[in-house]
Amino acid sequence: xxVTVCIGSSCHLKGSREVVETFRRLIAENDLKGKVxxxxxxxxxNCVNGVCxxxxxxxxxxxxxxxxxxxxxxxxxxx
Amino acid sequence: xxxxxxxxxVQHLKYKVLRSVARHAWAGDLMEHLIDIPKxxxxxxxxxxxxxxxxxxxxLSERIKIAMGQGEDDSNVIEVIDIxxxxxxxxxxxxxxxxxxxxxxxxxxxxxxxxxTFDEKQRAIIDKSKxxxxxxCANVCPYSAITNRxxxxxxxxxxxxxxxxxxxxxAVIDNSKCISCGACVYQCPFGAITDRSYxxxxxxxIKKSQSEGTKLYAVVAPSISSQFTYAKLGQxxxxxxxxxxxxxxxxxxxxxIVADLESRxxxxxxxxxxxxxxxxxxxxxxxxxxxxxxVSHNFSPMVQISKYIKETTENAKVVFIGPCTAKKxxxxxxxxxxxxxxxxxxxxxxxxxDSRDIDISSLEETSLDNASYYGRIFARCGGLSDxxxxxxxxxxxxDFNLKPIxxxxxxxxxxxxxxxxxxxxxxxxxxxxxxxxxxxxxAGVLTHGEKNKAEVDSYGREAFExxxxxxxxxxxxxxxx
Numbered sequence: 001x002x003v004t005v006c007i008g009s010s011c012h013l014k015g016s017r018e019v020v021e022t023f024r025r026l027i028a029e030n031d032l033k034g035k036v037x038x039x040x041x042x043x044x045x046n047c048v049n050g051v052c053x054x055x056x057x058x059x060x061x062x063x064x065x066x067x068x069x070x071x072x073x074x075x076x077x078x079x
Numbered sequence: 080x081x082x083x084x085x086x087x088x089v090q091h092l093k094y095k096v097l098r099s100v101a102r103h104a105w106a107g108d109l110m111e112h113l114i115d116i117p118k119x120x121x122x123x124x125x126x127x128x129x130x131x132x133x134x135x136x137x138x139l140s141e142r143i144k145i146a147m148g149q150g151e152d153d154s155n156v157i158e159v160i161d162i163x164x165x166x167x168x169x170x171x172x173x174x175x176x177x178x179x180x181x182x183x184x185x186x187x188x189x190x191x192x193x194x195x196t197f198d199e200k201q202r203a204i205i206d207k208s209k210x211x212x213x214x215x216c217a218n219v220c221p222y223s224a225i226t227n228r229x230x231x232x233x234x235x236x237x238x239x240x241x242x243x244x245x246x247x248x249x250a251v252i253d254n255s256k257c258i259s260c261g262a263c264v265y266q267c268p269f270g271a272i273t274d275r276s277y278x279x280x281x282x283x284x285i286k287k288s289q290s291e292g293t294k295l296y297a298v299v300a301p302s303i304s305s306q307f308t309y310a311k312l313g314q315x316x317x318x319x320x321x322x323x324x325x326x327x328x329x330x331x332x333x334x335x336i337v338a339d340l341e342s343r344x345x346x347x348x349x350x351x352x353x354x355x356x357x358x359x360x361x362x363x364x365x366x367x368x369x370x371x372x373x374v375s376h377n378f379s380p381m382v383q384i385s386k387y388i389k390e391t392t393e394n395a396k397v398v399f400i401g402p403c404t405a406k407k408x409x410x411x412x413x414x415x416x417x418x419x420x421x422x423x424x425x426x427x428x429x430x431x432x433d434s435r436d437i438d439i440s441s442l443e444e445t446s447l448d449n450a451s452y453y454g455r456i457f458a459r460c461g462g463l464s465d466x467x468x469x470x471x472x473x474x475x476x477x478d479f480n481l482k483p484i485x486x487x488x489x490x491x492x493x494x495x496x497x498x499x500x501x502x503x504x505x506x507x508x509x510x511x512x513x514x515x516x517x518x519x520x521x522a523g524v525l526t527h528g529e530k531n532k533a534e535v536d537s538y539g540r541e542a543f544e545x546x547x548x549x550x551x552x553x554x555x556x557x558x559x560x
Contacts, residue, residue: 009448020553041391042326
C-alpha cells in the first residue's frame with residue numbers, strides 16, 4: 001500500500017509533519033513496514049482541504065487530531 | 080501600471096526587452112515580430128541613450144538575442160555586447176587639469192614608489208612605469224585632482240577575468256576564468272555586459288505543462304524575501320502560480336538538507352568548503368585545483384530540493400527562481416541538469432509577471448512554508464555557517480570543534496582559499512559566497528538594499544519549523560542521502 005502525505009506549504013502549516021510522525025509511529029507499532037510505503041510529496045492539489053493524504057490513488061483530508069483514527073480505518077484495516 | 084523599482088536604468092531597459100520578448104512568446108508570434116521589437120522600444124525620433132536611434136535599435140537587437148538565450152559561447156552565460164561597450168578610458172591613476180600646482184606636494188610625499196614628478200608649473204606627473212596604482216596620491220590631494228581611470232567592469236571583476244580587446248578596445252571576458260557571478264553585469268553603466276536569459280524555456284515549460292499535463296514546480300531562493308518590496312511574499316507566490324506553475328517550494332528546504340548533510344560530512348573529513356554558491360565552486364575548480372577534493376560533495380540547495388521533488392512526483396519539471404546568474408551555468412552541468420529544467424532571476428520573474436499583466440500587489444496571498452529559520456538564512460552571508468553549527472548541535476555533536484570562516488564576497492574567498500592552499504588557514508570550514516552580502520547581493524535581484532539582510536532574518540524567524548531536524552523530518556530519509 002502506498003501512502004503519500006502532502007508536505008506542500010499549506011498542508012505543512014496545517015500539520016503534515018505531525019501526520020507523518022503519527023503514521024511513522026503507527027507503522028512501526030503495527031509492524032507494517034514491509035506493507036506500507038510512506039512518502040511525502042509537494043502539493044496534492046487540494047490545499048483547502050489539507051492535510052491531504054493519498055492512499056493508493058485516493059485523496060483524503062486528515063488533521064493531526066484525526067491521524068490515528070484515519071490510520072486505523074484506512075491504512076491498518078486495509079493492509 | 081506602477082513603475083517597478085530597479086536599482087538602475089540599465090536594469091529597467093533589460094527588463095523592458097525581456098517583457099517584450101515574453102509578451103510575443105506568450106502570443107506565439109515572436110519570430111514574426113522579432114525585427115519590430117527594437118522599434119517598439121525606441122520609437123524615435125530622438126535618441127535618449129546613444130548617439131542616434133539607429134544605434135540604440137542595433138544594440139536592442141543584440142539584447143533581444145540574449146533575452147532569447149542566444150550567445151556567442153555556450154561555455155558561459157555572461158556576454159559582452161560589443162557595440163554597447165563604451166570602451167571606457169583606462170590606465171589607472173592620472174593627474175587631471177584640476178591640479179593647481181600647489182606647494183605642499185602631498186602626492187609626492189605619500190607615493191611609496193617615487194612615481195610623482197612635477198612639470199615647470201609645479202603640476203604633478205605620474206610615471207606609469209613606477210606607479211603601482213595604490214591610490215594614496217588620489218586620497219591626499221586636497222583638490223581631488225588625481226583620478227583612477229578603471230573600467231567599472233574590470234573593477235567589479237575581482238578575479239581578473241575582464242580585459243580590453245587589444246585591437247578594438249571593447250571589454251572581453253576570459254571564459255576560462257569567469258565564474259559567472261554577474262558582478263560586471265550589475266556594474267557596467269552602459270549595460271554592455273549582460274546575462275543570458277532562459278525565459279523562453281520557462282514560457283515553453285509553462286505552455287507544455289498545460290498541454291501535456293506535467294507538473295511545473297517553482298523552487299524559489301530565500302533571498303526572495305528581500306525582493307518585490309511593493310508586495311507581500313504571499314502575493315508573489317500567488318503570482319508565480321498565476322503564471323502557470325503547479326506549486327511553489329522553498330529552496331531553503333534544500334538548504335536545510337544541505338546543512339544536515341554538510342555538518343556530517345565536515346565531521347567525517349575534518350576540513351571542507353561549502354558547495355552552495357556555484358560561482359565559488361567554479362572559482363575553486365578554475366583557480367585552486369588542489370582544493371577541489373575539499374569542496375563539499377553535497378548538491379547545492381537548489382539541486383537537492385529539485386531532486387527530491389522529481390524523485391517523489393511523476394511528470395515533475397522544475398524551474399529555479401533566484402538572485403543568481405551563476406545558477407544559470409550550474410544548471411548546465413551534469414550534476415544539476417537532470418534535476419533542474421531551467422533557471423531565471425528575480426529580474427526575469429518581474430518581466431514575466433508584467434508580460435502577463437499580473438499585478439501581484441492586487442492578489443490574495445498564498446502560503447510558502449517548507450523550511451526552517453536556518454535554511455532560510457542561507458540567503459545572507461554567515462547563514463550557512465550558522466546552519467551547519469546548528470545541525471551539529473541537533474545531532475548532539477560535541478567532539479568536533481567547528482571553526483568556520485565566513486567569506487563575504489569573492490575577494491575574501493580568494494584570501495581564505497590562498498591560505499587553505501598552503502595549509503595556513505585557521506579554520507576547518509570555508510563558507511564561500513561570491514557576492515558581497517551573500518545571495519541577497521546577487522546580480523539578478525531587483526534591488527540591493529541595506530535592509531535586505533534584516534528582511535531575510537525576519538523571514539527566517541517566521542518559519543513554522545524552528546529546527547533543521549523538524550524541517551527535514553517530513554522527507555523520505557532514503558531520498559536525501
